[in-house]
Amino acid sequence: xxxxxxxxxxxxxxxxxxxxxxxxxxxxxxxxxxxxxxxxxxxxxxxxxxxxxxxxxxxxxxxxxxxxxxxxxxxxxxxxxxxxxxxxxxxxxxxxxxxxxxxxxxxxxxxxxxxxxxxxxxxxxxxxxxxxxxxxxxxxxxxxxxxxxxxxxxxxxxxxxxxxxxxxxxxxxxxxxxxxxxxxxxxxxxxxxxxxxxxxxxxxxxxxxxxxxxxxxxxxxxxxxxxxxxxxxxxxxxxxxxxxxxxxxxxxxxxxxxxxx
Numbered sequence: 001x002x003x004x005x006x007x008x009x010x011x012x013x014x015x016x017x018x019x020x021x022x023x024x025x026x027x028x029x030x031x032x033x034x035x036x037x038x039x040x041x042x043x044x045x046x047x048x049x050x051x052x053x054x055x056x057x058x059x060x061x062x063x064x065x066x067x068x069x070x071x072x073x074x075x076x077x078x079x080x081x082x083x084x085x086x087x088x089x090x091x092x093x094x095x096x097x098x099x100x101x102x103x104x105x106x107x108x109x110x111x112x113x114x115x116x117x118x119x120x121x122x123x124x125x126x127x128x129x130x131x132x133x134x135x136x137x138x139x140x141x142x143x144x145x146x147x148x149x150x151x152x153x154x155x156x157x158x159x160x161x162x163x164x165x166x167x168x169x170x171x172x173x174x175x176x177x178x179x180x181x182x183x184x185x186x187x188x189x190x191x192x193x194x195x196x197x198x199x200x201x202x203x204x205x206x207x208x209x210x211x212x213x214x215x216x217x218x219x220x221x222x223x224x225x226x227x228x229x230x231x232x233x234x235x236x237x238x239x240x241x242x243x244x245x246x247x248x249x250x251x252x253x254x255x256x257x258x259x260x261x
Contacts, residue, residue: 001128001137001214003150003179004201005256006082008035008139010146016088020098020105026081034079037091040112041103042073049074050118052097060090060206061123068114073106075114082150084204132218134232138198140257147256151181151200152214154221155242157235160193162228169224171249174199177217178210180252185245194234194242202253 011023020039027033043049046069053076057065063086068075076094078087130137136153143149158166167184174182181200186193199217201210224230234241246258 001212002082002084002201002204002209003152003199003212004084004181004210005143005147005149005203005253006084007088007146008082008148010142012088012145012147015145016092018091018095020095020103021076021091022108024079032081034081035083036077036079037083037087038075038077039094039098040073040075040106040108041098042106043098043101043103044072045101046072046074049097049101049103052101053094054120056090056093056097057120060086060093062125062209063087063090064122065090065120067118068112069118070113070115073112075112082148084209086204086206086209089206128214130218131215132222134221135214135218137214141259143257143259144255149200149257151198152179152212152217154197154199154232155195155234156197156230156232157192157194158228158230160188160191162230163188163193163195166224166228166230167249169227170197170221173217173220174250177220178212179217180210180250181257182250183246183248183258185242186247187240187242187244189236189240192235194236194240196242198246200257203256 008026010025020041021037024036024038026035064078064080066077078090080087134154138151138153140149171182179199180202183198185196
């Protein structure tokens, strides 16, 4: 699984500027559609452009690419539930190709009927069913440049005397499991503490994509329940909900992950 900073509801303002492509936001909820980047253009040499797009796609193996073609016009689109930086880098490279080919941006309101389609799937990933019920995969509200963050969340409680060593062991697990972001919120009471633990990564660019094996990470966290008197979930009701913090243990790209006060 890829954790970290992505865009879905809004465009990454101030980070990317496109001449040809428009951003179509995801709606979430029951619609559950992909966020999409799409361009409708006209070119003089369609075969040459398609050949260059195919070569470019081979260097961005984790992205989807769709071409809807009608003579010398086409609609180019990519989409996903999480658009990471590498998706926008892919589109930036496509924009450069379109400029080189002297492409003309077309009005998307005019009718368009594709004669045929060419679809290029992302490289197949080993899908991982999450085996641990204590692991939640969560998003976030909007941060800098409309970024969101995909994280692992674990709620747990344990005796206050064990908290420091427990947190230290979690830092070690993060370093072993390719996780660069770890922070938590807590509530201490009656020699116990409730913890909300959050694990993630930073911006995911083409040459620095981080894969996290969630079940391997979860196995190591579960093993800590044998070392400490650790229980998953919170103890003591809403009055003891962990709202103190965040306390940062590992962090990259902080402005895209934590809300500014």
